[in-house]
Amino acid sequence: MINFILSKIIGTQNERMLRTLSLVVEEINVLEPQMKALPDAGLKAKTAAFKKRITDQMRAAGYAEAEGEPKKKILRDILDEILPEAFAVVREASVRTIGLRHFDVQLIGGIVLHRGGIAEMATGEGKTLVATLPVYLNALAGLGVHVVTVNDYLARRDREWMGPIYEFLGLSVGVIQHDQPFEEKISAYNCDITYGTNNEFGFDYLRDNMVTHPRQMVQRPLHYAIVDEVDSILIDEARTPLIISGPTDDSVDKYYTINRIIPGLKRRLILEKDEIDAKYKGEDLSAGYDAVVDEKNHTVNLTESGMAKCEELLGVKSLYDDLSGEWAHHIIQAIKAHDLFKRDVDYVVKDGKVIIVDEFTGRLMPGRRWSDGMHQAVEAKENLRIERENQTLATITLQNYFRIYDKLAGMTGTAFTEANEFKQIYKLDVVVIPTNRPLSRTNYSDAVFKSAREKFNAVVEDIKTCYAKGQPVLVGTISIEKSETLSSMLKKIGIPHNVLNAKYHEMEAQIVAQAGRHKAVTIATNMAGRGTDILLGGNPQNMTRNILAAQKIEPHTDAYREEYEKIYAKLREEAQKEHDRVVEAGGLHVIGTERHEARRIDNQLRGRSGRQGDPGSSRFYVSFEDDLMRLFGSDRLIGIMDKMGVEDGMVIENIFITRRIEDAQRRVEAYNFEIRKHLLEYDDVMNKQREVVYSERRLILEGGAAALKDFLYEMIGDCIGRNIPAYCPEGQMPQDWNWAGLDAWLKQKFGPGIAVNPEELAALDPAGVREELAAKVQEVWEKKEQEVGADKLEPMQRMVMLHVIDSRWKDHLYGMDCLKEGIGLRAYGARDPLIEYQKEAYNMFIEMMERIKDEVVELVFRMQILEQKEELRGVFTSLPQKTEHREFGGLSATSAQVRMSQEDEGGAVGEEAPAPSRTVRHEGPKVGRNDPCPCGSGKKYKKCCGANG
Known part of the structure; x- marks a missing residue:
């Protein structure tokens, strides 16, 4: 009640935020005449001036030496200071290059994105253009900006569409695509601005942590990302961990x-x-x-x-x-x-x-x-x-991947219903941006029927009425089956229509673009992330491109541009006349044939109507046989309707039933949120382990010779320290210690150059013995470096370290998969599966790290430099790989047992193809599977040369 009264007096939190941001917009607008007066060269020169200003201030503030949040704050304060001028520059550059001027509400959206928030903007309000403002500003720091889209088509389209603005201002723009050549991909990542899909960004991060040489990595440190259709990617796709796997x-x-x-x-x-x-x-x-x-x-x-x-x-x-x-x-x-x-x-x-x-x-x-x-x-x-089936080689959830970025932002038409989740999981605030023109869409009450048959008959009648007066209709269904059922009903009464579903998605852009034409009837299976506006009267740009494609005129040529202008001018005039007829008929009418389990999916469909102040209307049709109603106790409602005397075929518009539907949707939303939250709790365990392993891997890949030697010495000390108590236990006198056993262990681990002298060590405690023996082992390593040459030893040392880490990490991931599958059974013993998983995973991780250190120190002291050096191969190089998604769906897939995968032909970027299989013939006495491998690797035979036997 208090919050309600305060909101009436001082406005809601969203309204207060908008008033604050409007003050910044006024500063930007004041600078517009100044920018308009600049010649092209003067406007372009602003970029170099901004970069110098940022670099100088970063150096003065000690940015390079700072870490964590203080480092982020330094850059944030610097960029905030130049925001008004930078936004004014982008607005003017947009007018001069692509002919679009940012509205004031788009400037507000840009500020929200720059500050690391989510801008909810209605369909047709120009989110793609909004992103250019914070993208330009943040790219000036030279740390790279990623613009994340839902598919390759939109990534490519948005780069081509907005690219001229950035290029005019002197910034480089790239796009990453699935199955892109390695050279093109690394070039795209080195650009100031990179467009791509959430999948490709995530999989490239995993691949970068599987390579055997720094030159095979493509990504720079993750600085700033703007996620388009943020609810689709960070909410819906959050249930899909990214996995690179190999065959079992x-x-x-x-x-x-x-x-x-x-x-x-x-x-x-x-x-x-x-x-x-x-x-x-x-x-x-x-x-x-x-x-x-x-x-x-x-x-x-x-x-x-x-x-x-x-x-x-x-x-x-x-x-x-x-x-x-x-x-x-x-x-x-x-x-x-x-x-x-x-x-x-x-x-x-x-x-x-x-x-x-x-x-x-x-x-x-x-x-x-x-x-x-x-x-x-x-x-x-x-x-x-x-x-x-496949075995996991590398994995990360989208939730944890996007939380790696120093700063994250997002934009969508529907985020407010999930504001709590965005805040809890990603620490992102949702700001609802007002529309540029007042919304004039009429949202009718839900029409509720007892049976699906009655509902679809009513939908067909509604379509007939609209078609008769020339009003375009967009019909949303939630499955291919229902879209085809409705299509067959329309065919029987002779109403021409287009069907947009998974079977015909190749034509989706053309179908959606023309869904606002006179008498157009379009049936679509879900409308999330389509990326194409529905213009009343048709989309003349889209039609022009289709005509030129049919004429096979090469794009980006003078002939293409000349022909484009002629055709476009004619079609634009025709589209304007048709636009007026459609407006007179009432604009686009949206029909939902079923309520979705999430309210925002319904809002996405409804939001297709009423673009930029156009008239429009929407209505949802519901039956008690729909999945949402059926699964959440519609029998009680049917009983109430029977008592009210509702007959078959009668439509019900009742606030009580509407509330019951919304209540069911909230229950499903809460249920799905718990699933995503539960998934994150489990993945957070793996995420901490992944951070440790990947950071050590990066140190080995990118660290210099000194860092590599320090890392090895740290491993030696830890290895000796863990084994000393077995031979020199606390509480025993030195003369009772197992000196012979210690000597044998040291020679087996570090070679014959190490010798234990009890007389020297007897006066020391176990900690002193550890320090003394570690120093002796380091002397042996120094001697080996002098004999062999540090330049020859270092690359082999790196490769051994990577090989051991990758081998053990791969085995650990397999063990974690097995642990997760069976951990739910612990609940039968009245134990919390999550806590049990955390304990088991921790113990498994500690054991893995100890094994890594033991194997590394043993192998580096055993390795020999060959005169004819062979090509060094990584653990993951020889495995054919697939990229997977593990799906956790909603009502149609709501458990952690459903998983998804996606093939990625060709294996990891920049690595070799799998080696062909060959027959292995063994000479001499037979080697047992658990015996040391005769090749000298130090591993068991079954894990080395006998792995394929």
């Missing part, structure tokens, strides 16, 4: 075997209302069934009778013969594939492959794969060829 040797036959027994299992699908009823009535939902499938929570539970039946059908003694419970796990995944994953909703089958459909954008995602055996289970269900 597991057989795929088990998936076919398990798939054959699924039809023989008696399965029960339950909803939330079933659980509530069973709880009050004391019923057992699993009685008489082999498996219970919870559709809302996306889980499957095998009953005792179900496990017995599976054991009988599979011919195994127990599903849990092995500790991992592999049989039970894959049976559960197979049941999910049959009962919870719907063809043409969650995936499509195309060219003999299962291709995932993105639930938020409706696009196909070729190459991505659910992992954890889920994708293989779906392939078996569809009787397709099954691909092998």
Whole structure:
């Protein structure tokens, strides 16, 4: 109540923020006449002047010596000081290069982005242009700026569209694309401004931490990023960890075997209302069934009778013969594939492959794969060829990747409903930017029906009415199946229309661009991140480009520009006339055929209408058979409607029902937030470990000879210190210490040049013995450097260190995957799985680091310099690699068991192709698998030369 009263007196927090930012906008506007008066050369010269000013102030403030938050504050204060003038320069450069002038509200959006916040701006308000302001300002520091988009097309388009502004002002602009040649990619990253997708930025970060030489790295330190469609990337995609993986040797036959027994299992699908009823009535939902499938929570539970039946059908003694419970796990995944994953909703089958459909954008995602055996289970269900599973080689969540940047900002049309999550996870404040022109869209109340059939009939009638008066209609569906159902209904009554869904996404830009034409009817499966404005009367620019493409005129030529101007002038005049007819008909009418589980997805669809003050309208149609209503207890509402005497076919517009729908959406949003938060809690454990490993890797790659030697000496001291207590225990007299054992251990670890003299060491305590022995080992290393030559020894030392770290880290990631899969069972012992995971992961990490140090010091002292030096290869170089996403979906995929992957042909950037397999013949006596490898590596035979035997 107090907050409500204060907001009425002094305004909401958002309104107060806007008033403060408006003062900065006034400063920028005052400078506009001054910038207009400058010649082109004078305007361009501003960039050099800004850079010198920033460099001088950074040097004076001690920027190079500072670290952490003080370092960020120094740069932030410097850039804040020149912001008004820099923004005024960009606005004028935009007018002179691409003919667009930033509105005042766009300047406000630019300030929010510069300050590291999220600007919520309505569709059509020019977010792409807004980004040029903070991008230019922050690029002046020379540390690199990343502009993150949702797909390669938008990255390329935005670079081409906004590039002339930056290039006019003397800044370099690059774009990174999937499967881009290494030389082009490194050139793009070295530009002042780099456009690209969230996936490519993230995967390049992982690849950079797998290379064996600094020249193979592409990214600079991560300074500043602006994320377009920030809610799509940082909220929806936050459930998709980025993973680079390699193949395992597991057989795929088990998936076919398990798939054959699924039809023989008696399965029960339950909803939330079933659980509530069973709880009050004391019923057992699993009685008489082999498996219970919870559709809302996306889980499957095998009953005792179900496990017995599976054991009988599979011919195994127990599903849990092995500790991992592999049989039970894959049976559960197979049941999910049959009962919870719907063809043409969650995936499509195309060219003999299962291709995932993105639930938020409706696009196909070729190459991505659910992992954890889920994708293989779906392939078996569809009787397709099954691909092998993969082992993790490197991984990071998008949440933790974007938190690496010194400064992060984002923009979207729909962020306010997720403001709490942005604040908690990313420390980003959401500011709602007002529209340039007042919004004149009419949002009608939801029309609610008892059945889906009645709902779709009403939708068709609404479309017929709009079509008759020439009003364009955009119809949003949440699945391919429903878009095609509606399409067939329109075909029957003869209404021409376009269908935009995952099956036809190649044409999406053209279809969306013309969705505002007279009598246009467009059916779209989700509208998130389409990146194309709907202009009333049609988009003359898009039509012009299509005509020239059909005429096969080469772009960027004089002939192209000349023809473009002629065609565009004619089409613009025609589009303006059509625009007036569409405005008279009421503007674009948006129809939602179903409420999405997240309110912002509905807002994205609704926001397509009413662009830049245009008239428009929107209405959502809902039935009690829709997923959202069905999964959240619509039976109670149907009972209320029956008591009210609501007949079939009757439309209901009731505030109580609307509130129930919004309440269901909030519950799902909260549920999905908890999933993302839970994922982050688990990944934070891995993130701390990743930071340690990657920082040590960077030190080895980029550190000089002195730093490398210090690192080795630190490892030697730690290795000796951990082993001294075994031979010189505290509390025993020196004459009782195991001097012979210590001597043997030192010779085995560091070579015969080390000798233990008990008479010298007896007067020392264990800590003193450690210091003395460490000094002796260092002397041996110094002698080896003199004999061999430090210049020859150093590269081999680096390679050994990298090889050991990468080998152990790869094994550790595999162990962490196994730990995560089984940790949930700890809950049965009344223990918190997260705390157990943290403890186990910590112990595993400490053990891994100790093994790394032991192996490194042993191998560097054993290594020999060959006269004919072979090419040095890394652990990851010889493995074929894939890039994956592990998906944690909403209602359609809400558990941590669903994962996604995407193939990346060709392996890591800048590294060699896999070596061909060869037959190995062993001469002499047979070597046991656990014996030391005869090659002298110091590893067990099964982990070295015998790995492929």
